[in-house]
Amino acid sequence: MxxxxxxxxxxxxxxxxxxxxxxxxxxxxxxxxxxxxxxxxxxxxxxxxxxxxxxxxxxxxxxxxxxxxxxxxxxxxxxxxxxxxxxxxxxxNHLGEELLGPTLLAFGTEAQKQRFLEPIRTVSELWCQGYSEPGAGSDLAAVRTKAVLVSTGSTGGGSTGGGSTGGVSTGSTTEEWVVEGQKVWTSLAHQSDWCFVLARTEPGSERHHGLSFLLVPLDQEGVEIRPIRQLTGTSEFNEVFFSGARTDADLVVGEPGKGWAVAMALLGFERGVSTVGQQVGFARELDAVIASARANGAYDDPVLRDRLARAAVGLQVMRSNVLRTLAENLGGGAREERGQDSIAKLVWARWHRDLGELAMAVRGADGLTTGPDHDLDDAQRLFLFSRADTIYGGSDEIQRTILAERVLGLPREPKGTAR
Known part of the structure; x- marks a missing residue:
């Protein structure tokens, strides 16, 4: 057409x-x-x-x-x-442009928009995401990182973006959030200038309540970033430790204590229009696997040929689902009621993980060896990295639970039930 x-x-x-x-x-x-x-x-x-x-x-x-x-x-x-x-x-700058930017446009104050959107657009400030913690990964509502609002005395004028935290305060009394806790799997933290942090700001609160969405500068005392070595040998993500890290009082997006809604809206932006480009990359990877199968004769194996055909069909289904979802979003309505974000995550993550396994099946025993410097080739890197696809960004188990409880209306699993 x-x-x-x-x-x-x-x-x-x-x-x-x-x-x-x-x-x-x-x-x-x-x-x-x-x-x-x-x-x-x-x-x-x-x-x-x-x-x-x-x-x-x-x-x-x-x-x-x-x-x-x-x-x-x-x-x-x-x-x-x-x-x-x-x-x-x-x-x-994906996290700044595709995730935080739209979130600030939807929930930020005018002062926050003026301060942060232009540096995101010009790629002069890079961002990372401070959500997951030890014990609060897929179960994000279990966040334990805390932030307390403290007064730091009086000043002759507020900061407007040139101070240590780059804040937007304008009053004579300065207040700051003091952050204590640990985040993990923080992608590109070691390359970033700022982190949007989900922290508990109401003592005694539990689960989704009492959380705030804070904007925290990383270049300060009280922030330690430790890269984590992955299966691929690289260190995309990190542990981030906050020990008395500070950020201005008005660098909270949305109302204090009501950050859960902001955090969830951001995850919706994560699964937006940029995923279409992601699928073009998937198609290139699939083409490379098919070319490898033709080159080494694996394509003549009817089982492998069938798996390749299923992968090609699955990619077309994925694209159709994303385009339909984007069109539905234009029509309004609650995304969570349709469960479209969870469905999309389940579909692409499992497809991509399976493609990594298929790439290695096509390579056969040759895929078990590396070059003289132990460098991975594209198929090996695809296989190892895609093992995490069904875990990060919300594990498959969590996505199915969301669909079961929030979309299908099935009863919640009793707490303490053995799995």
């Missing part, structure tokens, strides 16, 4: 711009920095992201009043598709 003329023209514009600009020094960045390869050419990819920003290719769906282009959902889909098809490098 042909596209409307306006959409087709925009697709041609995106494709032409990428062809013109992914040249010179930037040409070497094609394909760099994907899952399990986040360490690759980080500073060079940051420079590329800033090049995108300078030419108006970041924050496409944001309102023009806040530096975006106000593009339609369809146009945003086109950009992410063409970006992935050009094999352009993985972006370094």
């Amino acid at each position: 042909s596209e409307p003329a306006q959409v087709a023209a925009f697709r041609a514009e995106v494709r032409a711009w990428l062809a013109e600009h992914l040249t010179g020094d930037f040409a070497a960045l094609r394909g760099r920095g994907g899952p399990g390869r986040e360490h690759e050419a980080f500073e060079e990819r940051r420079a590329w992201d800033r090049h995108l920003a300078a030419h108006g290719w970041t924050c496409l769906g944001w309102p023009e009043a806040y530096g975006g282009r106000g593009l339609t959902l369809r146009e945003q889909v086109v950009f992410h598709e063409e970006y992935a098809r050009a094999d352009a490098p993985a972006r370094v």
Whole structure:
């Protein structure tokens, strides 16, 4: 089915711009920095992201009043598709642009928007996500990191973005949140300037109640970041320890104590339009697995050929589901009532994990060895990294529980029930 003329023209514009600009020094960045390869050419990819920003290719769906282009959902889909098809490098600012930015637009104060949105758009400040903790991963409501509001005395004027915390205070009395606790699996914390932190701010509160969504600077005393070595040999994520870390009192998004709703809304943005580009990357990975099967004769095995066919069909189903979901979001209605985010996570995570297993099955015994420097090839990296797909961002078990209880209305499992 042909596209409307306006959409087709925009697709041609995106494709032409990428062809013109992914040249010179930037040409070497094609394909760099994907899952399990986040360490690759980080500073060079940051420079590329800033090049995108300078030419108006970041924050496409944001309102023009806040530096975006106000593009339609369809146009945003086109950009992410063409970006992935050009094999352009993985972006370094995904958490800021795709998660925090939309959250601030929905829940932030005007002062917060003025302070933080422009540095996100220009890629001058990078963000990480402070949600998971030891004992509070998939069960995020078990968060134990605490923050207490304290007075630090009087001052002649408030900070406006140039102080140690980059806050937006304007009064004569300064108050700050003091944060104590630990976060874990914090992606790219070691490369980030700020962290949006879910912390318990009401003593004695439990579960979803009494949590606040705080914006915390990482370059300060009281913050320690320890990279975690992964199966792939890289260290994308980290442990982050807060020991008296501080942030301004007004750097809480939404009402204090009601941060759960803000945190959940952010997760909805996480599974937004950028996932279309993700699927183009999946298609490239599948094509590579099929090419490997043809090259080594594994394609002649009817069982493997059947698995490859199922993977191809599954990818088309995934794309149709995402496009339908995005269209439904335009129509309004409660996302959680439809359970679309949980369904999407279950579908793509299991498909991608299975693709990693299929890649190794196609390789056979040859896939068990590495090169002289023990470097992983693409198939091995795909297999090892995708083992985590069904765990991070909400495990399969949690997603099924959400669908069972909140969408289907099944009774909650009694606490203490053996599993």
